[in-house]
Amino acid sequence: MRHLLGIAGWRRDELEALLDRAQEHLPGGPEASHVLRGKVVANLFFEDSTRTRSSFEVAARRLGADVLNWSHAGSSVSKGETLLDTARNIEAMGPAVIVIRHRSSGAPHLVARHVKCAVVNAGDGAHEHPSQALLDAFTLRQRWGRLDGRTVLIVGDVLHSRVARSNLVCLKALGARVVLCAPPTLLPPGLEEMGGEVTHHLDAVLPQADAVMCLRLQTERMSEAFLPSQREYSRLFGLTPARVERMKADAPVLHPGPINRGVELSPVVADGPRSVILEQVANGVAVRRAILEVCAS
Ligand code: CP
Structure with missing residues (x-):
């Protein structure tokens, strides 16, 4: 398990290995990977998104995962539920990965310190994407x-x-x-x-x-x-x-x-x-x- 909270901290060879692997996931690539079959990917979007959320959803489904799509609109954030309580409650549903976007820089890092699953930063404030x-x-x-x-x-x-x-x-x-x-x-x-x-x-x-x-x-x-x-x-x-x-x-x-x-x-x-x-x-x-x-x- 590994978080992706920012590019900083990833070595060149690790970035290149990830991009090499992505090449194999292009349409017509060598294999259909279902490594996330039976696992859940949770999308937690506290900010609006068209591309990133949809893209993570398609990516997760192509890997065989179930996708839990959560967005702030219609959630209990309107009743005062905090970021950490929201993340911990979603974590209790057993995701392998939480993908999170938040308007505050550092929000994914905070969540990563309090959950046991992997956290992927889908954009935090003006910090990283x-x-x-x-x-x-x-x-x-x-x-x-x-x-x-x-x-x-x-x-x-x-x-x-x-x-x-x-x-x-x-x-x-x-x-x-x-x-x-x-x-x-x-x-x-x-x-x-x-x-x-x-x-x-x-x-x-x-x-x-x-x-x-x-x-x-x-x-x-x-x-x-x-x-x-x-x-x-x-x-x-x-x-x-x-x-x-x-x-x-x-x-x-x-x-x-x-x-x-x-x-x-x-x-x-x-x-x-x-x-x-x-x-x-x-x-x-x-x-x-x-x-x-x-x-x-
Ligand atoms: N590029 C990007 O982050 O687009 P969205 O805000 O639509 O996800």
Whole structure:
């Protein structure tokens, strides 16, 4: 049994072994694994999700597991039940793995200290979203083979992005160069200490990128006073067809979703030939199968 609370703490060889295993879970792969037959995977989503929850559910079912889908809406959280009481009560139903998303950074770590089963972080506050980073790395590895020496440019609301943080750690561990581009108000401190390079000038850095990952402007996590003008933000940091022209000819465009169309990403680019956004989603099922296997075994 192993938790996946963040990318930090996983060695390069462990990350690569997990991505290699995910490769075998792609459609048409060598074997149908039902290693979780008779086991339960519990999805505890204290925050909304389309991709992550569905993807873990499909992954768990493909491995033969029963899936317990819990969400805060309609639960006894409305009666004041705490995170730990909720987790312990779900644990009493016998899951092999609890997959948890929570608005507070560190919530999965707290749960992991109080339950006996494996815990997978499906996104905690602005901290980490390790399964997203792994599926992003997997998608890039499919194109390049190895990430060594490649430059991945992450553009957007880095401050509020657990995707950016997990990707920075994961991509660096796999040998890539990571450049983060955002307005100064949307960059947290400490990125350089984590191995990232920081810039505020998108047009200058775009030609260097082997891949561009756009991030959503997370307005729901910003107070009114600090909300940037979406028009201004889009003008300076939005990925438009004109900006795609500045990119390397074969550089793909990634986005973890959900997209603010016309803000961080032009619809023409989101749906265009450079976009691998739906490949990311498809790969997510294979990667999450590998995660559940590793964590439950
Ligand atoms: N990428 C991602 O976490 O999407 P959801 O919020 O829909 O799960």
